[in-house]
Amino acid sequence: MLRALKSFGAFWHDFVIGDDWHVAAIVVVALGLTALLVHAAHVSAWWLVPLAAFAALAWSLFRATSSSS
Amino acid sequence: MANALPLILTVFVACAVEAIEALTIVLAAGLTRQWRSTFQGMAAALVVLAAVLGVLGPTITLLPLGTLRLVVGALLAIFGLQWLRKAILRASGHKALHDEASAYLREVAAAKAAPEVPKGRVSDWYAFTLAFKGVLLEGLEVVFIVITFGDNQRNLGAAVIGAAAAVVVVTVTGIAVRAPLAKVPENAMKFAVGIMLTSFGSFWGAEGAGVTWPGGDGALLVIVPVVAVVSLAYVAWIRRYRPAASLGQQARAPEGVTG
Numbered sequence: 151m152l153r154a155l156k157s158f159g160a161f162w163h164d165f166v167i168g169d170d171w172h173v174a175a176i177v178v179v180a181l182g183l184t185a186l187l188v189h190a191a192h193v194s195a196w197w198l199v200p201l202a203a204f205a206a207l208a209w210s211l212f213r214a215t216s217s218s219s
Numbered sequence: 220m221a222n223a224l225p226l227i228l229t230v231f232v233a234c235a236v237e238a239i240e241a242l243t244i245v246l247a248a249g250l251t252r253q254w255r256s257t258f259q260g261m262a263a264a265l266v267v268l269a270a271v272l273g274v275l276g277p278t279i280t281l282l283p284l285g286t287l288r289l290v291v292g293a294l295l296a297i298f299g300l301q302w303l304r305k306a307i308l309r310a311s312g313h314k315a316l317h318d319e320a321s322a323y324l325r326e327v328a329a330a331k332a333a334p335e336v337p338k339g340r341v342s343d344w345y346a347f348t349l350a351f352k353g354v355l356l357e358g359l360e361v362v363f364i365v366i367t368f369g370d371n372q373r374n375l376g377a378a379v380i381g382a383a384a385a386v387v388v389v390t391v392t393g394i395a396v397r398a399p400l401a402k403v404p405e406n407a408m409k410f411a412v413g414i415m416l417t418s419f420g421s422f423w424g425a426e427g428a429g430v431t432w433p434g435g436d437g438a439l440l441v442i443v444p445v446v447a448v449v450s451l452a453y454v455a456w457i458r459r460y461r462p463a464a465s466l467g468q469q470a471r472a473p474e475g476v477t478g
Binding site: 167169199215 | 294363425427446
C-alpha cells in the first residue's frame with residue numbers, strides 16, 4: 151500500500167514538477183507575490199508572473215547547460 | 220465557435236504530440252506481438268481515461284473561477300515551463316531530439332525479447348500492459364490539457380473536440396501508414412506546445428491571483444509571441460555561449476513523463 155502511494159506520488163511529481171523543482175517553486179512564489187501586491191498594495195502586477203517565468207527558465211537552463219557544456 | 224477556435228487548435232496540437240507517442244507504443248505492441256491483446260490494453264486505458272475526464276472535468280468547474288484559474292494556471296505554467304525547458308535544450312543541442320523511429324525500434328526490441336504469458340482473458344500480458352501503460356500515460360497528459368484548458372475557458376466541449384480530432388487524425392494516419400509518424404515535426408510541435416502552455420498558464424495564474432491584464436483576453440496576443448521570442452533568444456544564447464560539447468550522458472537519458 152505504502153509502495154503504491156509512493157509510486158503514485160512519484161508519478162505526479164514527475165508529471166507536474168519534472169526535472170527541476172526550482173521552476174515550480176519560483177512560479178508559486180511569483181503567484182503569491184502577485185496576489186499580495188494586487189490585494190494588499192493595490193498594484194496591478196500583471197508583469198510579475200511572466201518575468202518570473204522567464205527568470206525561472208533562464209536559471210534552470212543555466213544549471214542544465216552547466217553540467218553538459 | 221469562432222471564439223473557441225484558438226482553444227481547439229491549441230488542444231489539438233498539444234494532444235496530437237501525445238497521440239503520436241502513444242501510437243508508436245501501440246504499433247510496437249501490435250505489430251510485434253499480437254493485436255488482440257494490444258487492443259484490449261488500449262481499450263482498458265481508454266475506459267480509465269474517460270472515467271477520469273468524466274469525473275474530474277465537470278467537478279473542477281464547480282470551483283469559483285478565480286480559484287480555478289489560480290490553481291490550474293499555476294499547474295499549467297509549471298507544466299508548460301517543463302516542456303519549454305526540454306524543447307530549448309533539444310533545440311540547442313543539449314538534449315537528444317525526440318525521434319519516433321528510434322523510440323519504435325527500442326520498443327520493438329523489448330517486445331520481441333519478452334515471453335508470451337497469458338493472464339485471464341488476455342492471451343499476451345506483455346502486449347496488453349505495454350499498450351495499457353503507453354495509452355494511459357500519454358492519455359493522462361491529454362486529459363490534463365483538456366481539463367485545464369476546457370474548464371478555464373468554461374468550454375470543456377471545445378477542448379474535448381480538439382483532443383478527439385487530434386486522436387482521430389493521428390490514429391487514421393497511423394493505420395494508413397502502419398509505421399510510427401517519424402516525419403511529423405514533433406520537436407517543433409513540442410516547442411510550440413511549451414510556448415502555449417506557459418503563456419496560457421501565466422495568463423490564467425496571474426488572473427486567478429487578482430490581476431487585471433491590460434487589454435483583457437487580448438493580452439494573450441502579446442504574451443504568446445513574447446514567450447516565443449524569449450524562448451528562441453534562450454536557444455540562440457545557449458548555442459552561442461554555452462554550446463553542448465557532445466550529446467553526452469544527459470542527452471541519452473530516458474525521457475520523463477512530459478515533453
